[in-house]
Amino acid sequence: MGLSGHIIRRLLLVIPMLIGITLITFGVSRLVPSDPLVVIVGEKALDHPDIVEAATRKWGLDRPVHEQYLLYVWNLLHGDMGLSFKTKRPVAEELAQYLPATMELGFCSLVFALAVGLPLGIIAALKSGKWVDHMARLISLLGASSPPFWSGLVLLFLLYYVLQILPGPGRIDTRAMVPENITGLYLVDTLLRGDLEGFLDVVHHLILPSIILGSYTLAHVSRITRSSLLEVLQTDYVRTARSKGLPERSVILAHALRNAFIPTLTVIGLAFAGLMAGAIMTETVFAWPGIGRYAVEAAANLDYPAVMGTTLLIATIYIFVNLIVDILYGIVDPRIREGE
Amino acid sequence: MTAMNTFGRQRRSESPLTKGLRVLFRNPMALAGLAVIVLWSVVAILAPTIAPYDPLVQNISERLQPPSAKHLCGTDELGRDIFSRVLYGARISLPMGLIVVLFAMFLGGTVGALAGFIGGRFDDVVMRLADITLAFPSIVLALAIAAALGPSLKNLLIAMMAVWWPEYARMMRGQVLSVKNNDYIEACRAIGVPSGRTLWRHVVPNTGTPLLVKASLDAGSAILTVAALSFIGLGAVPPTPEWGAMISMGRTKFYQWWMMTFPGLAILTVVLGFNFLGDGLRDALDPRLRGE
Numbered sequence: 001m002g003l004s005g006h007i008i009r010r011l012l013l014v015i016p017m018l019i020g021i022t023l024i025t026f027g028v029s030r031l032v033p034s035d036p037l038v039v040i041v042g043e044k045a046l047d048h049p050d051i052v053e054a055a056t057r058k059w060g061l062d063r064p065v066h067e068q069y070l071l072y073v074w075n076l077l078h079g080d081m082g083l084s085f086k087t088k089r090p091v092a093e094e095l096a097q098y099l100p101a102t103m104e105l106g107f108c109s110l111v112f113a114l115a116v117g118l119p120l121g122i123i124a125a126l127k128s129g130k131w132v133d134h135m136a137r138l139i140s141l142l143g144a145s146s147p148p149f150w151s152g153l154v155l156l157f158l159l160y161y162v163l164q165i166l167p168g169p170g171r172i173d174t175r176a177m178v179p180e181n182i183t184g185l186y187l188v189d190t191l192l193r194g195d196l197e198g199f200l201d202v203v204h205h206l207i208l209p210s211i212i213l214g215s216y217t218l219a220h221v222s223r224i225t226r227s228s229l230l231e232v233l234q235t236d237y238v239r240t241a242r243s244k245g246l247p248e249r250s251v252i253l254a255h256a257l258r259n260a261f262i263p264t265l266t267v268i269g270l271a272f273a274g275l276m277a278g279a280i281m282t283e284t285v286f287a288w289p290g291i292g293r294y295a296v297e298a299a300a301n302l303d304y305p306a307v308m309g310t311t312l313l314i315a316t317i318y319i320f321v322n323l324i325v326d327i328l329y330g331i332v333d334p335r336i337r338e339g340e
Numbered sequence: 341m342t343a344m345n346t347f348g349r350q351r352r353s354e355s356p357l358t359k360g361l362r363v364l365f366r367n368p369m370a371l372a373g374l375a376v377i378v379l380w381s382v383v384a385i386l387a388p389t390i391a392p393y394d395p396l397v398q399n400i401s402e403r404l405q406p407p408s409a410k411h412l413c414g415t416d417e418l419g420r421d422i423f424s425r426v427l428y429g430a431r432i433s434l435p436m437g438l439i440v441v442l443f444a445m446f447l448g449g450t451v452g453a454l455a456g457f458i459g460g461r462f463d464d465v466v467m468r469l470a471d472i473t474l475a476f477p478s479i480v481l482a483l484a485i486a487a488a489l490g491p492s493l494k495n496l497l498i499a500m501m502a503v504w505w506p507e508y509a510r511m512m513r514g515q516v517l518s519v520k521n522n523d524y525i526e527a528c529r530a531i532g533v534p535s536g537r538t539l540w541r542h543v544v545p546n547t548g549t550p551l552l553v554k555a556s557l558d559a560g561s562a563i564l565t566v567a568a569l570s571f572i573g574l575g576a577v578p579p580t581p582e583w584g585a586m587i588s589m590g591r592t593k594f595y596q597w598w599m600m601t602f603p604g605l606a607i608l609t610v611v612l613g614f615n616f617l618g619d620g621l622r623d624a625l626d627p628r629l630r631g632e
Contacts, residue, residue: 276480
């Protein structure tokens with residue numbers, strides 16, 4: 001199967017997945033042990049007959065369940081995720097407002113995880129069994145074991161409260177002006193405005209949450225890089241490369257690493273799920289105005305439309321990230337395409 | 341089997357499991373992990389005996405005290421002894437983590453084994469459900485379900501069970517599919533062994549190891565998830581001495597650093613223990629990772 005066939009096949013697989021996740025979010029919102037009306041308009045609005053009637057008509061609550069589901073999907077396709085109980089604003093609009101902050105944080109933590117995790121994994125594999133390897137393993141186990149909401153608080157306590165070398169929670173200094181909303185990504189917006197001071201402030205605020213959010217991914221990336229490089233180093237073509245007298249450096253760089261990175265690529269896709277999940281905790285601790293904190297606040301307020309909207313958004317992003325990884329995977333490793 | 345032993349070269353060597361365990365017990369990190377888990381389990385069992393104070397009794401006159409000889413880990417804003425609360429917390433976190441993982445392993449394992457063995461429509465339906473559930477990052481879906489059901493430890497447990505089984509089902513199904521076509525399974529069918537018996541006596545025992553490794557690695561993250569969801573207010577409700585909820589109480593009180601430090605250390609050590617053990621178990625049972 002050619003590359004375009006591979007891509008088309010992958011794209012088609014996305015459709016049943018999207019239908020599946022809407023079935024789940026629809027089903028979960030019906031789990032609420034009270035009237036679905038409460039889920040849609042909130043407890044307080046039940047006294048207003050006009051609101052109740054409008055919601056009943058819009059979401060088809062007087063019709064059979066399967067029609068309700070179709071209406072739900074119909075509304076979703078029109079970008080309508082319902083109104084937040086708390087703010088009374090459309091959930092879709094609020095998510096669009098909070099998403100850039102999460103994207104910016106997710107991107108920075110991925111950069112951190114790769115910049116540290118890849119070299120760590122490579123060194124651990126090359127020095128397998130030596131103390132460097134044990135140290136690398138310890139670091140990645142610590143990264144995977146510490147509760148992000150706790151390590152975030154500990155680092156905030158030490159670096160912000162005690163030593164005062166890094167700023168506190170939030171995306172920018174509380175006294176600074178919020179950059180004019182161009183992309184919603186503060187790193188980009190401050191640069192577009194030519195505000196170097198603001199840019200550095202944003203960078204400073206990103207350091208701690210990125211480290212906390214990235215540490216789990218770092219652990220994953222370094223472990224996979226280590227084990228796949230170890231596996232590749234035992235293959236015949238690496239032995240051939242060595243036996244024809246190539247310098248070790250080019251054996252590793254040109255022959256081994258290229259192939260060792262293939263499994264790492266999948267992990268990066270999966271890591272994105274970890275980042276989204278971790279964002280929930282990290283954003284809460286760092287008062288980061290992204291969709292993770294939005295979901296937590298919504299859950300705490302039992303603001304169901306907002307919770308379901310965020311859940312759906314995160315799952316959709318996750319599906320598309322995996323789609324991109326799958327396609328890249330097929331490009332990097334033709335055997336995957338052949339196997340279909 | 342015994343007949344084969346008469347051939348010198350076919351003599352049955354050490355089983356992979358025994359060999360794996362032998363390797364495991366020579367791994368200092370895995371042993372340390374096991375020791376930590378055993379220690380915390382003892383703490384959980386003996387908490388009522390060894391805790392110096394009642395974890396729920398408030399003593400306003402001694403509120404927010406730093407660690408001292410009287411209160412080893414200090415007191416919280418209601419004057420409760422944090423050391424005692426941390427000890428009691430083990431009675432929530434350890435069982436919750438274990439229940440989630442054991443349930444996921446048994447339900448997911450059973451469903452996956454049946455899906456792989458029976459195939460057909462059952463396989464299609466169950467595995468699509470698993471795929472869709474896996475399309476959500478587990479903590480996100482657990483958060484949604486827990487929020488829908490309302491905050492309580494029981495609902496949190498239900499939410500986590502609902503999202504943790506699919507990975508086991510998928511893994512077990514793959515294992516069963518790879519074992520199913522072996523000659524000895526064919527032989528069972530040929531001599532008329534009932535298929536249920538074939539599945540449980542001959543297929544499943546040859547597929548369990550990866551699930552076991554996964555479970556030991558997952559126990560740590562299950563405990564982390566319980567704490568995380570309690571931290572954001574969806575699991576344990578006050579005054580339950582749950583570690584995540586305790587950290588949440590201390591999060592805005594940097595002056596009273598002890599409030600969040602000790603429950604956090606408790607989570608860290610337990611999870612680290614499970615991860616050390618799981619990592620060692622994986623290395624011991626998967627020879628490819630040993631670099632042999």
